[in-house]
Amino acid sequence: MFNIQEIDADRLETAANMLKAIAHPVRIAILKHLEGGKKLTVTEIHELLGIEQSTTSHHLGILKDKGVLCSRREGKNTYYYLKHDILSQIVDCLQRCTCEE
Amino acid sequence: MFNIQEIDADRLETAANMLKAIAHPVRIAILKHLEGGKKLTVTEIHELLGIEQSTTSHHLGILKDKGVLCSRREGKNTYYYLKHDILSQIVDCLQRCTCEE
DNA sequence: ATCAAATATTCATATATTTGCATCTATAAA
């Protein structure tokens, strides 16, 4: 037996975790680079953003773990890409909400 | 003088802060209650969600500080409401992305 | 002026997140 409140609480947790995964300047930058179905390797992102390789990998891991990104290994490279293209909406929405005032 | 990278970094920070403000189960719950232009007082939210008054006030303060909510005092009450109705999109988008798998 | 209700703030504790070095693993090339 389980009640509505718990389900709701679980979904709130999930939603919050997904959002928390995105809510970081580096990770938003990553998402912007992956918009439109693009696939990039860890090294490409690490060079593109000018941050440490391990830091990059950590961030990508968080995004993947929370269901924001997927990854596919191809030889020595691992390509990361958006799991739900819809998620670009969030970034877009933010951009609209943060350009004024 | 200032360069593109810095502006961009600032906007990323702002976006991340706004998203970080939202990325919390309690705060997502608050937003859901405020969808559609609704205005609620601190007490109403605190009772609705069954959390401490001071905790509620903290969360509302964060949402307001980061530009997600506005507030208007009316007598002894302070009403909180969404600053950008668009922000409901984020919650909706999340809901779509978290109901499957 | 006093009181009570609504909200905000301070403070402390507990917990989580970020970063990067060092290291480990996986794969491809020589």
Next chain:
DNA sequence: TTTATAGATGCAAATATATGAATATTTGAT
């Protein structure tokens, strides 16, 4: 099978966030 490249992971220090009890502030009513 050795070596180089790409990526992941363990760990620790620094920093940030969450929560709630206690307290302060604001406002309206008496």
